[in-house]
Each structure stands twice: as structure tokens, then as C-alpha cells.
Amino acid sequence: MTDPRHTFDLRGHEAAEETFRAALASGRLHHAWLISGPAGIGKATLAFRLARILLNGEDPASAAARRITAGTHGDLLEISRAVDEKKGRLRGEITAADVRPVQSFLHHTATEGGWRVVIVDGAEYLNRFAANALLKILEEPPPKAILLLTTASPGRLLPTIRSRCRALALSPLPDADMRVLVPDVPEDVLARSHGSPGRALFLAQDRDGAIAAFVAEILAGKTLTADMLPLIDRIARETEGFALLCDLLGEGLADRARSAARRGDLPVADSSARQCSELDTLRRQTDGFNLDKAQAIRQAVELAAGT
Missing domain, CATH: 1.20.272 (Zinc Finger, Delta Prime; domain 3)
Known part of the structure; x- marks a missing residue:
């Protein structure tokens, strides 16, 4: 599967995207969204899609889209588990040090005069100190700032974090979309993947x-x-x-x-x-x-x- 930063073709989550677009069009866009669903279903892909909507990066040929893809857009910050250089794999948690840049990022003026967007990918991995640091930001969000949290286990998040986010629960992808996204996966594996392309590749x-x-x-x-x-x-x-x-x-x-x-x-x-x-x-x-x-x-x- 393609890296979420590089994916422009969103399949199966059109209803969640429309919910977000409707809130944006109404002028009452909530400051924090909790995107939940099984591992590999496309939560991070949707988060980057929503970020592109806010940052005028929906057209793959646009300068904003290219900066988002390259990870150089000044108004987008992604927080996720860091790689443990000694072990060569992802760390088991997101720490307070990982979350610390969010505070200064959100209180700087947007470089392009619009929204500032923070994606916290894998919010269930926030340790206690990181979760409390993020909670303080959610309690007093600055204007024109949006936080997009993704999680496969919403129950592992602090209730106070969940209560400050608007929920976007993703549904399993239809079989037709699954066959387009993971065409080489055997049918028996697709049947056990619960509509999640990432899980299908994992099981395969x-x-x-x-x-x-x-x-x-x-x-x-x-x-x-x-x-x-x-x-x-x-x-x-x-x-x-x-x-x-x-x-x-x-x-x-x-x-x-x-x-x-x-x-x-x-x-x-x-x-x-x-x-x-x-x-x-x-x-x-x-x-x-x-x-x-x-x-x-x-x-x-x-x-x-x-x-």
C-alpha cells in the first residue's frame, strides 16, 4: 500500500470525508477529530486527505500538495511513534518529547495564512505524560488550528481526550474497493481481513x-x-x-x-x-x-x- 502522505485516491471512506467537509462548510469545524477503526483500514490516509482539504493541497500538481507529500509543509505537523535507532524499529510509545513541538507549532502564525494542522497517528501509543500534554492543548486550542488523531484502540485513550474530539469511526471497506487496493491478496485472506487493506497485506x-x-x-x-x-x-x-x-x-x-x-x-x-x-x-x-x-x-x- 502507498504511504498515506502520497495517497490521493481515498476509497471506502467517502462518508467520513463528507462529514468533515460539511462541518467545514458550516463554519463550525470542531478543533479536534478522532479517526478510529481497525489497523490498516486507512485512518492515516484519511487524516492526510483532511489535511489537504484544509491546506489547499487536494490537487496533486499543486505546490501545497507537493509540500505535504514531501513532509515540508510549514502548516502541517505529524506526530507518531519514533524509530528507535538502536533497535531499528518503532518505539513502543509516543512520549512527551514527541508531543512537545505541538505547542509551539500551534501558537505560531500559519505560514500560508490559513489553517495549522496536527496529525497524531496512533494516539493509543501516547504514554501518560504525552497524553496529559496533548490534553492541555485540546482544552485550550488556538484559533484556526485542527488536530486529527487516529487510533485503532479508542478505549486506550484518556476519556478526557476522547470527550474533546469529534468522532469519525471508519467502516470496513466494501469487497470491490478491497480488490482494487490489494488485488494480489488471496480470497481467503480477504475474507479474514474485515475490510481493512492493511490487515489483508499483514495476514498475507x-x-x-x-x-x-x-x-x-x-x-x-x-x-x-x-x-x-x-x-x-x-x-x-x-x-x-x-x-x-x-x-x-x-x-x-x-x-x-x-x-x-x-x-x-x-x-x-x-x-x-x-x-x-x-x-x-x-x-x-x-x-x-x-x-x-x-x-x-x-x-x-x-x-x-x-x-
């Missing part, structure tokens, strides 16, 4: 289906045995192996919790929800502290088995 990395099959065995009740260790080591070595396993296992546990709740089996619903939460914590700690992934996979298997 399990090329031989070994991780999905392994997760299905665990969810069916198979416990950790010695014959699983070679596969666990292989998954741990793959670039996205651990993330794929956690994603599929978490989805299965969440589905189990919902099914149990619908049929009134509250003990199973509560147990599965707890396992899902613990798996999420294990994943974040493993990524954040660069822990041994093979060991983390073994812990995930034991967690799902309740051992």
Missing part, C-alpha cells in the same frame, strides 16, 4: 498458512508440546511472525469472549476477555523491551490454554 505474510493453522490448534485446546518448538522458533525468526500470531490468537480469544457472552456463559466470556487483555500486554512488553520472541510465543500458547 503468513504465506503457507502455518501460523493460522498453529493458532487454530491452540484455540481448539491443544497445549504446548515439544513437537511445537521448531515451528515456534521459525515463527519467532520471521519479521512479522510474532505479531501475526498475537493478532490471530487475540482475534480468536475475542471472538470466543463475544460468543460466550451472547449465549450467557459469563465465566467463559470473562476468562477469554482476560486472556485477550493479557496477550495484548505480553505483546506490548515483548515489543517494547525487545524480549525473546520464542519465549513470548510459548507464554502466549500457555496463556491461551489457561496453564
Whole structure:
């Protein structure tokens, strides 16, 4: 998929864009918008689309559009997880130092005399200090300033941050749009991607289906045995192996919790929800502290088995 900065063809989120345009046309544009939806559904792409609307950069040939694409537009600031230079991957959180430039950016006069736009991509990764710093800005926003927050987990944001934003919840993309955006992804993967192009590409990395099959065995009740260790080591070595396993296992546990709740089996619903939460914590700690992934996979298997 194309980088959100370079994407001009927005598919499947026309209703959310129209909501924003209508608010802008009314002269009552809210100062902060919370764009939510599953990972890979196009939240950042929409945020940059809205920024282009405000900054006169909708025409790809315009000077404003070229500056937005290049990351050099003086009235647009993007905040997201920084790369850990030592580990060569994204850090586990957005820190107060990452958010600090927002304050001075918003209180400077717009370089082109119009709006100033801040995109906070992945707002669920704001740590406590960063969240409080952003909250102060949301409480006293300067005029002609817009904050666009994206998140796959709105429940992880401070309630006070959510309450100060207007919500834009994105819906899954229709099959026709999915086939245009990710034409090379197999049909069975598309069926499991929940209308998210990014998720389809993510799932497609399990090329031989070994991780999905392994997760299905665990969810069916198979416990950790010695014959699983070679596969666990292989998954741990793959670039996205651990993330794929956690994603599929978490989805299965969440589905189990919902099914149990619908049929009134509250003990199973509560147990599965707890396992899902613990798996999420294990994943974040493993990524954040660069822990041994093979060991983390073994812990995930034991967690799902309740051992």
C-alpha cells in the first residue's frame, strides 16, 4: 500500500470525508477529530486527505500538495511513534518529547495564512505524560488550528481526550474497493481481513498458512508440546511472525469472549476477555523491551490454554 502522505485516491471512506467537509462548510469545524477503526483500514490516509482539504493541497500538481507529500509543509505537523535507532524499529510509545513541538507549532502564525494542522497517528501509543500534554492543548486550542488523531484502540485513550474530539469511526471497506487496493491478496485472506487493506497485506505474510493453522490448534485446546518448538522458533525468526500470531490468537480469544457472552456463559466470556487483555500486554512488553520472541510465543500458547 502507498504511504498515506502520497495517497490521493481515498476509497471506502467517502462518508467520513463528507462529514468533515460539511462541518467545514458550516463554519463550525470542531478543533479536534478522532479517526478510529481497525489497523490498516486507512485512518492515516484519511487524516492526510483532511489535511489537504484544509491546506489547499487536494490537487496533486499543486505546490501545497507537493509540500505535504514531501513532509515540508510549514502548516502541517505529524506526530507518531519514533524509530528507535538502536533497535531499528518503532518505539513502543509516543512520549512527551514527541508531543512537545505541538505547542509551539500551534501558537505560531500559519505560514500560508490559513489553517495549522496536527496529525497524531496512533494516539493509543501516547504514554501518560504525552497524553496529559496533548490534553492541555485540546482544552485550550488556538484559533484556526485542527488536530486529527487516529487510533485503532479508542478505549486506550484518556476519556478526557476522547470527550474533546469529534468522532469519525471508519467502516470496513466494501469487497470491490478491497480488490482494487490489494488485488494480489488471496480470497481467503480477504475474507479474514474485515475490510481493512492493511490487515489483508499483514495476514498475507503468513504465506503457507502455518501460523493460522498453529493458532487454530491452540484455540481448539491443544497445549504446548515439544513437537511445537521448531515451528515456534521459525515463527519467532520471521519479521512479522510474532505479531501475526498475537493478532490471530487475540482475534480468536475475542471472538470466543463475544460468543460466550451472547449465549450467557459469563465465566467463559470473562476468562477469554482476560486472556485477550493479557496477550495484548505480553505483546506490548515483548515489543517494547525487545524480549525473546520464542519465549513470548510459548507464554502466549500457555496463556491461551489457561496453564
